[in-house]
Amino acid sequence: MGSTKLQIPAAVWWWLAILLLSVLPMNASEMSFPTEFPDTAAIDKWAGSSFLGGFEKHTFTHGDKSVLAVIGMPTSGVATSEIALLERRKNGAYTLILVRQKMFGIVTVKDADDAIVFSLRTPILVIPWAGVAVSMQK
Amino acid sequence: MAALQHPRSGPEKRLNGLRAPSRRTARHRPSRPANRRAGRKLTSGFFRSAPPTRTWQLPSQVTNTHQESTTYVFVFVPGCAVAPNSANPKYDPTSWNDGGSRNDGVTIQGNSNCYAYATNQKGPFNGGFGMQPGDASGNPITSADDISVDGIRSRAIADGLSPTPVDGGYPVVFVVDPGVDYHWYRQDDNGLWSSKPGSTPVNNVDASGNLITDPATANRNYGPNGPNYSQYGGTLWVPPNFKFPPPYGGG
Numbered sequence: 001m002g003s004t005k006l007q008i009p010a011a012v013w014w015w016l017a018i019l020l021l022s023v024l025p026m027n028a029s030e031m032s033f034p035t036e037f038p039d040t041a042a043i044d045k046w047a048g049s050s051f052l053g054g055f056e057k058h059t060f061t062h063g064d065k066s067v068l069a070v071i072g073m074p075t076s077g078v079a080t081s082e083i084a085l086l087e088r089r090k091n092g093a094y095t096l097i098l099v100r101q102k103m104f105g106i107v108t109v110k111d112a113d114d115a116i117v118f119s120l121r122t123p124i125l126v127i128p129w130a131g132v133a134v135s136m137q138k
Numbered sequence: 139m140a141a142l143q144h145p146r147s148g149p150e151k152r153l154n155g156l157r158a159p160s161r162r163t164a165r166h167r168p169s170r171p172a173n174r175r176a177g178r179k180l181t182s183g184f185f186r187s188a189p190p191t192r193t194w195q196l197p198s199q200v201t202n203t204h205q206e207s208t209t210y211v212f213v214f215v216p217g218c219a220v221a222p223n224s225a226n227p228k229y230d231p232t233s234w235n236d237g238g239s240r241n242d243g244v245t246i247q248g249n250s251n252c253y254a255y256a257t258n259q260k261g262p263f264n265g266g267f268g269m270q271p272g273d274a275s276g277n278p279i280t281s282a283d284d285i286s287v288d289g290i291r292s293r294a295i296a297d298g299l300s301p302t303p304v305d306g307g308y309p310v311v312f313v314v315d316p317g318v319d320y321h322w323y324r325q326d327d328n329g330l331w332s333s334k335p336g337s338t339p340v341n342n343v344d345a346s347g348n349l350i351t352d353p354a355t356a357n358r359n360y361g362p363n364g365p366n367y368s369q370y371g372g373t374l375w376v377p378p379n380f381k382f383p384p385p386y387g388g389g
Contacts, residue, residue, distance in 0.1 A: 052364040053251070053336020056239035073240055075319035075365055076252045076335040078285060079267055104282075106241050106267055 081107035
């Protein structure tokens, strides 16, 4: 009986520990990307404070779909790139659909008709327009 | 380890020529003209001996200070007081901050990083964003291991920067977040230090928003999402009329 009484509080403590860990930052050194932005001004504010070396935005549309690619540079001297691809919803808000963290070099992006292509001299990431579907959501 | 030393200690102190002559020393040199003393200080790192907070003193204050201590190296010009090292570039952010985005191949701001700014070279470079230490000397950074104090220092010297003071040159300082990034500061004609983080505008404040009077003591931690330039790389000097060779020469 005594051992049974001890097992119950132990389980509770385990659950409390798990709950506590779940709200702690797991890796503070990694870039944190918000997943929703109400408008481009909010994106500018976030990117401006997140990328020490600056950032660039590229908007692409394909039919009723629209995406915004943010290529940020978290460094000052070394040329690096981080990608955030956001899809524009009908209500004007943006949803993050893809993140690629730090890469050495200058990443460029272009619309190649059927896909959005990110390149680091050669293509490194191809996002087919067929894979972009969030725009139909409100 | 020597490269990590604070500039006010050990060999770096001697390198910077920080030892200002004492009053006694000055009295033993009565025949040396004031402008000659100023000339000597120009080539020996005036920053330590002439704090930037006193750079813009009124002429009368300059005169008084000069009588009290030889650590001041102002050259008196009627009507104005100028910084002793006239070779230091002018702090002129507007000539750099022309907008644009990174690597747009057109703007100065979008194509000039901190190394380009420190060496006073305006992009675009070879059609795009730059420069990187070692590019001009054929030894570019190719891995994260190259992003170290020794790696950046050796490449910058190979590019043409000097490890010792140069007549007519001006001091620059670099700092490193090992394996992640480097950053450069230059000392301007106002005695303060300025920099240009990546493709963003030129500024003269640190990570806390304070004016940079000494990069060694400035806040260089841009965390949690940005780099932390924890390692102080030391001082190098940009020679007069320094230019990156073709095809890297800035526009």
